Amino acid sequence: VIESSTRVYAVIGDPIEHSLSPALQNWLIRRFDLDAVYVAFRVIPDRLKACVDGIRALGLAGINVTVPHKQAVIAHVDRVSPEVERLGAANTLVPGAEGIEAHVTDPVGFLESLSGERERFRGAAVVLLGAGGAAQSVSYVLGRLGVAQLTLTDLESGRAERLADLAQRSFGLPRVTAMEAGSDSLSERLARADVIINATPVGMSPHTERSPIGESGLLHSKQLVYDLIYNPATTRLLADAAARGAAVKNGLDMLIEQGVASLRLWTGKPLRLGARERGQLRSYLQERL
Ligand code: NAP
Secondary structure, eight states: OOTTTOEEEEESSSSOOTOHEEEEEEEEHHHHTTTTTEEEEEEEGGHHHHHHHHHEEEEEEEEEOOOOOOGGGGSSEEEEEHHHHHSSSOEEEEEETTTEEEEOOOOOHHHHHHHGGGGGTTTEEEEEOOOHHHHHHHHHHHTTOSSEEEEEESSHHHHHHHHHHHHHHOOOSSSSEEEETHHHHHHHHHHHHHHHEEEETTTTTTTTTTOOOSSSGGGGGTTTEEEEEOOOSSSSHHHHHHHOOEEOTHHHHHHHHHHHHHHHHHHOOOOOOOOHHHHHHHHHHHTTT
């Protein structure tokens, strides 16, 4: 029941109508028995400052921020977490007595999505496709997982080089190389990789026939192929990888875990999902894709 005590959480973005966050967060609100509701607002870039002022005026309890506001929102908040400071992007606003603090839960979402797969990363050779916002969060975590070699690529080679530089200087990664998308040297790295992570939008609905790597012949059964995309649940890349015997993972668990992390920040409670519950939530969300 919605009452005057009910806390209001929301996601802001543009576009927003296909966001899975309301379905995800309202499932979590029911599961954790919170007196809260979570809604979505389309906020155009020109109204971002007015929106943040509105969050203060209405006393909203917590906000998720998605594309295209993850970077721009930082200019309008009162404080940022150390991770936001490093990554230059935020996805969670936590209003409090001393104003609004910006956090980013994509790194912890990626880390917690790995569950039993973490050991695969220690000493591993990893290829990360894409060097945008998601890739930045992922490479930050790869530094903590003890990855031995990271190869980065992006259609815009300058972006890959900048992230390679940041990863090496600030994220504690020992050997980072930026390579041209589609190059022979990248194909070689893909074939030798222990883990391949797709952080590009290539293969996302409606362009589901596309794969961010041309040939599936580079994939093999000793690899983990992790696609951050969750719509569709099985991308062309994951289907190709599974056909070659690789272990595969899509982006749903990361989405879920970054959402649980936001809710922990808003409530101050140590909320966590067990493996079975995460599976139930995954199925629930998959039906809504
Ligand atoms: P982004 O900032 O736009 O970054 C994507 C980058 O990949 C861009 O720099 C893009 O270059 C590049 N790219 C496109 N095609 C490529 C190719 N074939 N090879 C190499 N690089 C290529 O997007 P993002 O926010 O990082 O998101 C990336 C993906 O991760 C999206 O599919 C998003 O849905 C997913 N994601 C999932 C989660 C989750 O919780 N599961 C969280 C965040 C993001 P151009 O700009 O030049 O095209």
